Amino acid sequence: xxxxxxxxxxxxxxxxxxxxxxxxxxxxxxxxxxxxxxxxxxxxxxxxxxxxxxxxxxxxxxxxxxxxxxxxxxxxxxxxxxxxxxxxxxxxxxxxxxxxxxxxxxxxxxxxxxxxxxxxxxxxxxxxxxxxxxxxxxxxxxxxxxxxxxxxxxxxxxxxxxxxxxxxxxxxxxxxxxxxxxxxxxxxxxxxxxxxxxxxxxxxxxxxxxxxxxxxxxxxxxxxxxxxxxxxxxxxxxxxxxxxxxxxxxxxxxxxxxxxxxxxxxxxxxxxxxxxxxxxxxxxxxxxxxxxxxxxxxxxxxxxxxxxxxxxxxxxxxxxxxxxxxxxxxxxxxxxxxxxxxxxxxxxxxxxxxxxxxxxxxxxxxxxxxxxxxxxxxxxxxxxxxxxxxxxxxxxxxxxxxxxxxxxxxxxxxxxxxxxxxxxxxxxxxxxxxxxxxxxxxxxxxxxxxxxxxxxxxxxxxxxxxxxxxxxxxxxxxxxxxxxxxxxxxxxxxxxxxxxxxxxxxxxxxxxxxxxxxxxxxxxxxxxxxxxxxxxxxxxxxxxxxxxxxxxx
Amino acid sequence: xxxxxxxxxxxxxxxxxxxxxxxxxxxxxxxxxxxxxxxxxxxxxxxxxxxxxxxxxxxxxxxxxxxxxxxxx
Numbered sequence: 001x002x003x004x005x006x007x008x009x010x011x012x013x014x015x016x017x018x019x020x021x022x023x024x025x026x027x028x029x030x031x032x033x034x035x036x037x038x039x040x041x042x043x044x045x046x047x048x049x050x051x052x053x054x055x056x057x058x059x060x061x062x063x064x065x066x067x068x069x070x071x072x073x074x075x076x077x078x079x080x081x082x083x084x085x086x087x088x089x090x091x092x093x094x095x096x097x098x099x100x101x102x103x104x105x106x107x108x109x110x111x112x113x114x115x116x117x118x119x120x121x122x123x124x125x126x127x128x129x130x131x132x133x134x135x136x137x138x139x140x141x142x143x144x145x146x147x148x149x150x151x152x153x154x155x156x157x158x159x160x161x162x163x164x165x166x167x168x169x170x171x172x173x174x175x176x177x178x179x180x181x182x183x184x185x186x187x188x189x190x191x192x193x194x195x196x197x198x199x200x201x202x203x204x205x206x207x208x209x210x211x212x213x214x215x216x217x218x219x220x221x222x223x224x225x226x227x228x229x230x231x232x233x234x235x236x237x238x239x240x241x242x243x244x245x246x247x248x249x250x251x252x253x254x255x256x257x258x259x260x261x262x263x264x265x266x267x268x269x270x271x272x273x274x275x276x277x278x279x280x281x282x283x284x285x286x287x288x289x290x291x292x293x294x295x296x297x298x299x300x301x302x303x304x305x306x307x308x309x310x311x312x313x314x315x316x317x318x319x320x321x322x323x324x325x326x327x328x329x330x331x332x333x334x335x336x337x338x339x340x341x342x343x344x345x346x347x348x349x350x351x352x353x354x355x356x357x358x359x360x361x362x363x364x365x366x367x368x369x370x371x372x373x374x375x376x377x378x379x380x381x382x383x384x385x386x387x388x389x390x391x392x393x394x395x396x397x398x399x400x401x402x403x404x405x406x407x408x409x410x411x412x413x414x415x416x417x418x419x420x421x422x423x424x425x426x427x428x429x430x431x432x433x434x435x436x437x438x439x440x441x442x443x444x445x446x447x448x449x450x451x452x453x454x455x456x457x458x459x460x461x462x463x464x465x466x467x468x469x470x471x472x473x474x475x476x477x478x479x480x481x482x483x484x485x486x487x488x489x490x491x492x493x494x495x496x497x498x499x500x501x502x503x504x505x506x507x508x509x510x511x512x513x514x515x516x517x518x519x520x521x522x523x524x525x526x527x528x529x530x531x532x533x534x535x536x537x538x539x540x541x542x543x544x545x546x547x548x549x550x551x552x553x
Numbered sequence: 554x555x556x557x558x559x560x561x562x563x564x565x566x567x568x569x570x571x572x573x574x575x576x577x578x579x580x581x582x583x584x585x586x587x588x589x590x591x592x593x594x595x596x597x598x599x600x601x602x603x604x605x606x607x608x609x610x611x612x613x614x615x616x617x618x619x620x621x622x623x624x625x626x
Contacts, residue, residue, distance in 0.1 A: 013578055020567065020571050024567055184564050185567065185568060185571060188568050189571075200602065331595055333594070333595045333598055333603055335579040336603055336606060338578075339579060
């Protein structure tokens with residue numbers, strides 16, 4: 001393919017973005033006075049700031065490219081990732097879990113595990129999270145360099161080092177605050193940068209109705225093709241969607257992954273913290289406009305020989321992820337193309353910044369302070385946070401080069417989440433809502449859940465067992481296996497935690513106040529009208545997502 | 554270096570500034586293309602998306618700046 005050629009105005013827009021993120025990092029440095037500012041963004045953020053950062057931490061460029069490509073392959077079935085696979089979990093976090101996270105004044109998710117259970121469960125989760133975060137960050141960096149080289153012909157090493165150095169510079173200067181600010185900048189860049197692709201695409205195919213008329217019926221369905229796995233391209237039944245994606249993977253990610261939960265934890269008060277994921281849920285619901293619509297348009301154009309639209313080929317196979325950049329090149333003239341590329345760049349870089357800022361917090365508080373220097377001063381912790389930022393970035397770059405040598409590592413990326421987050425959700429759920437769950441039960445349950453998920457992954461990968469065995473279906477895709485593996489890991493963690501808790505010693509109730517339902521003062525917002533409460537917005541969000549599912553049934 | 558007397562500008566201020574500057578570049582590019590030749594490489598080049606999308610960004614940026622010109626975190 002011939003590279004997308006950038007003109008002077010496009011480069012000027014890209015340079016403006018770099019100037020802004022570095023300038024914001026430098027500007028915020030003067031307000032980063034202590035560890036609370038560096039790691040917790042001063043805990044002074046409104047629900048809007050935290051909410052948009054919460055959503056943007058998840059809205060990476062890799063996801064935008066991947067989900068547009070998946071829509072091209074599977075149709076609207078992909079919307080399950082945004083609706084049933086996100087909204088209920090985000091609402092649950094805001095309504096039920098945030099009071100425990102926020103009221104206990106913890107600084108990280110592993111920090112909650114320390115208070116609720118013990119040090120060993122905290123360290124186990126902190127190490128797993130740290131490894132996962134740096135792996136994901138490195139793979140993202142590799143993916144960014146791959147995209148920039150494929151579509152723009154940019155030098156591999158230069159793309160990786162320039163973006164890594166920029167992220168290192170602004171996070172080292174002002175920590176989480178600059179990560180959140182640049183995530184919000186990214187949010188607006190993505191919407192302003194990619195919105196027009198969908199609009200111009202709809203115009204080209206002749207309107208929304210015409211768009212749905214020109215794709216196969218199964219491509220515009222969410223649930224009507226879910227009874228039989230063979231009826232939908234994804235080869236996943238409604239059971240896999242509901243239990244694996246909608247329950248375990250979604251709740252595991254949105255309610256326990258520190259990368260996103262950290263944004264809600266640093267809101268200015270409990271009400272803002274609870275509103276954070278609920279507010280974000282409304283924007284999450286709208287993201288399919290940016291990915292599903294371009295995916296459907298790419299399907300129509302690639303099946304129309306007169307359109308001149310051809311997807312890239314990778315070793316003889318169609319590269320579905322090339323759809324979004326090719327649509328940008330198709331519709332955007334000089335100037336706008338720079339905005340589209342900047343939106344993707346911002347998505348990659350803000351994603352890396354989010355990973356690194358979550359890593360430096362977990363490393364500093366849950367590994368370094370917990371294991372090596374319990375009485376560290378605030379200045380020392382802040383110094384360690386900055387050092388961890390630079391070390392984290394360097395490890396990401398090394399991981400990116402590793403991924404370049406072994407591209408099959410990309411296959412592991414989705415699986416990594418089900419190794420760490422799926423069992424952790426069982427631990428958190430039991431920890432927050434069942435007071436007799438013991439520290440030993442939590443530790444061994446978590447270990448069993450993580451171990452079983454890795455074991456199932458390896459067993460299928462090396463054909464020791466059939467994929468169909470874990471998906472309970474005669475036909476199954478890798479994605480179906482991923483959903484079901486998450487479910488089994490969750491269930492094993494859940495059962496082992498309960499079984500061991502019945503045999504071991506629990507913590508006294510007085511040590512669990514503020515950490516467990518029934519021992520925590522309810523977060524009733526006195527004197528606040530119902531229409532201003534998180535519960536009201538949660539209800540609206542759930543009604544909206546139910547309506548969308550019924551409309552596209 | 555800490556600065557306890559200066560109030561921090563809210564993020565919306567920077568969002569406004571960014572939309573305004575990028576919108577300005579896109580609008581000026583659109584005007585140049587309009588008066589000196591259309592970019593024929595793209596579908597819908599005749600609609601001049603640079604012109605109206607640059608304007609939308611400038612208006613959005615100006616609104617963000619205007620509403621947050623005296624605000625601080």
